[in-house]
Amino acid sequence: MKIQAKVLSTTFRNHDNGWSVIKVENTKNKLAMVAVGNLPPLDAGEFLDIEGEWFLHPRFGKQLQIKSYKMVIPEDGEALIKYLSGGMFPGIGLTTATRIVDMFGDETLDILDTQSEKLSQVKGLSGKRLQKFIIAWQEAKNSRETFLFLHEHNIIGSLAAKIWQNLGHETKNILSDNPYIISNDISFSAFSKADLMAKNLDLDPLSHNRFAAAMLYTLRKESQRNGHTYLPMDQCFAKSCSAMNLPINEDVEENMQLALETAVKNVQIIRHPQGLSFPEIFEAESTIANWIQNAAEKPVPELIETEVLQKHIDSFMQRQDIDLDPLQMEAIINAMQKNLLVITGGPGTGKTTSLRGILHLADLCKLDVSLAAPTGRAARRMSEITDRDAMTLHKLLTLNPDADSFKYEPMTTLESDILIVDEFSMVDTWLTYALIKALGPKTRLVIIGDHDQLPSIGPGNILRELLSHEQVPSVELTQVYRQKGVSDIVENAHRINAGKMPHLEHGTNFHHASVGDSIEALRNLKRIVSSTGKKLVEGEIQVLTPMHRMELGTQALNKHLQNWLNPHGEKIKIQGQDWRIGDKVMQLKNDYEHDIFNGDMGTILRYNAKSKKMTVVFEHKTVILENKNLQDLTLAYACTVHKSQGSEYDGVVIVLDYAHFNMLQRNLLYTAVTRAKEHVWIISVPGALETAVRTQRINRRYTRLAILLSSTDDFMDWMDS
Structure with missing residues (x-):
């Protein structure tokens, strides 16, 4: 079916992929209809040539599925009048639009495009009003031509809108010369689209632009997906060739070297002793290393004597009716006497007590303290255990939530005497960089986290790297305090962390069900949630699984759990997602x-x-x-272990399936178990639990922070060279 349609309104548009629901009017029979498809941002009054087919939506009825489209200007006089007066052009109402079309007739579009000075002949159209119209017309013309050009190269939706926003009316000229501007400067993940455009434009497949763009794309992709902050040169070359579907041979390698020299000269890529980085991540790591070096060297403002601090610790122990172990005392004193301190330890080792001790001493010493954590749940938990305000790092630093992570720019300077950040294993290089830039000159930083948990999703391995270097003051709490009612969980967490199977017999808090397959796993899960359903819905108990996909991933489990726990909730279908009241x-x-x-x-x-x-x-x-x-928003009866990090629940139900083999590793299981305060249930198919305990497959991340801290003088000499 082919029609020409006038856009009446946009009901919905997904800014990420451009999927839109629009209301249009068929210009031929004046019938209004709903059309859906991937579209650029559209204004009411624009016209489209649409090719599509009808389908019946189960909730919203008959809709036109757009297969292809073209932004057009109607040539029919009546339709052109409606187009001009439709609201897109300031100052042009129905009367003026009619006068324009009546005066120029069939030549109207040519006059508007190439002889706009003649528009001054139209009654009532002159001066600033005329100039605004001419500018708006040219802008609309450029926009149509640009989106048509991009659409011809299969670039639509939000990417097309971003390109237009960045390059404007020069889009076609710029991209015809170098389409890799798209992946270099606008959206790195669009390299394949830029590469296809280059091929369609018959550009040289061995051009330096292509090779440099492939390397930059590879460095950014590996940072985002695998947490690397650099790649060895040979790996970067190999992965870049793979991205271009080119074999590695002498000619290709020589071309890659030449392209690299140009990219380095243009500061598109940074070459350093370890390999290659893209500029933003290179600057982030270097800045963090420099700050740590300065923090180690500069004196602490208003240093408080150890004897005074020890008296305050004695008052804290008396007030809390506890005895601190020597490592806890060391942590509390160092927090008062160091510009940077890292406190780490497993469950039950006294991190929370040490935090409370630091706050007690800070109060007595009249020091202002700010508390923060990477996630909202972790921040609220921090507030609960300290009875003080805590916020997310993003909110504390007033970071733009819509900015790309490498464009994080703190909008505030922190003036607290001490900033304490909990759950730091979740904090990546970007967030650490933003944090460092926001710290005031007198602010001390205390970092708390368990380095045996999963590393950050984003690039870097900050907590582990800080702990690996003696220049960074740190205290590892090792004394496990038996806690009433949760001893099974704490003991088994430490056993898992040591590579030993948890004790599964006769546990009061730690339960295990070995099942034959995923069907039996679901039966056991249903049995558990049937007895704990209300607590699971209210968030006191959480189902955890390693991955989103497969039969026992979050997507499938959430559907089962929704049916089991909320079968009678009123059903709502929005944008293809099935919700229920009470979900x-x-x-x-x-x-x-x-x-x-x-x-x-x-x-x-x-x-x-x-x-x-x-x-x-x-x-x-x-x-x-x-x-x-x-x-x-997503259903959350079940979530991934990664998503649960930083949270605590009364109980967790951990589902382990061999289909998630790549994720079955020790730090993931350890992280899952340590989310629970009172009960752990593990449901596992044969061999899955044993594999998770046995596998310490901590994927290597190529990162530079520890290297920079170990060779600061050499690094500074290299930076100055």
Whole structure:
């Protein structure tokens, strides 16, 4: 089916992929209809030539699925009048539009495009009003031509919009010469689209532009996916050739070397003794290393004598009716006397008590303390155990939630005497860089975390690298304190961390079910949740699994759990997602407007179909979300172990399947078990639990921070050369 249609309104548009729901009017029969497809941002009054086919949506009825489209200007006089007066062009109403078309007739479009000075002949169109119209017309013309050019090269949606925003009316000229500007400067993940455009434009497949772009894409992709902050040169070359589908031979390698020289000269890529980095991550690591070096060398402001601090510790122990071990005392004193301190330790080793001790001494010494954590749940937990305000690092640093991570720029300077950041194993290089840039000159930094947990999802391995260097003051708490009611969990967590199987017999808090297959695993899971259902929905118990996909991944488990735990909830289908009133949900992105953050859990209270707004009760507040916000929400009866990091629950149900073999490793299981305060249930197929305990496959991350800290003088000499 082919029609020409006038855009009446945009009902919904996904800014990430351009998927849109628009209301249009068929210019031939004046019938209004709903059309859906991947589209650029459209204004009411624009015209499209559409090719598509009808389909029946189960909720919203008959819709036109757009297969292809072209932004056009109608040539018919009546339609052109409607186009000009449709609101896109300031100052042009129905009367003026009619006068333009009546005066120039069939030549109207040619006049508008190439002889706009003649428009001054139109009654009522002159001066600033005329100039605004001419500018708006040319902008619309450039936009149409640009989006058509991009669409011809299969670039649509948000990527096309970003390109237009960055390159404007020069888009076609710039990209025709070097399409790799797209992946270099706008969206690195679009390298394959830029490469296809270069091929369609018949550009040289051995050009330096292509090779340099492939290397930059490879460095950024490996940083995002595998946490590397650099790659050895040979690996970068090999992965870049793979991205270009080129064999590695002498000619290709020689070309790669020449392209690298140009990229280094243009500061597109940084070459250093370890290999190759892209500039932003190189600057981030170097800045962190320099700050640590300065923190080690500069004197602590208003240093408090150890004897005074020891008296304060004695008062803290008396007040709390506890005895601190020597390592806890060392941690508390060092927090007062060092510009930087790292405190680490496993579950039950006294990190929380040490934190409370630091706060007690800071109060007595009249020092101002700020508390922060990587996620909203971790920050609220920090508040609960300290009875003080704590916030996410993103909120503390007032980072732009929509910015790319390598563009994090703190909008504030922290003036506290001490900043304490908990759950630091989750903090990556980008966030550490932003934190370092925000610290005031007198602010001391205390980092708390368990280095045996999963590393950050983002690049770097900051906590482990800090602990690996003697220049960084650190205290590792090792004394395990038996805690009433949770001794099985703490003991087994330490056994897992040591590569030993947990004790599974006769445990009061630690339970295990060995099952034959995924079907039996689901039966056992249903049995557990049947007895703990209310607690699971309310967030006191959480189902954890290593991955999103497969039969026992989050996607499948959430569907089962939704049916088991919320079978009668009113059903809502929005943007292809099945929700029910009463569903347990999780926020996936930081949303400062609604004060909800990545990892926050809530429950759907109601949905207003008329206003298209959903009310969700989160742990700390109730918010009303529009449909456009719901793409950042997901069912959360089950979540990945990575997503649970930084959270604590009364109990966790851990589902281990051999289909998740690549994720079955010790630090993942250890992280999962240490999320629980009172109960752990493990459901595992044969061999899955043993594999997870036995496998210490900590994927190597190529990072430079520890190297820089170990050779600061050599590094500074190299920077100056």
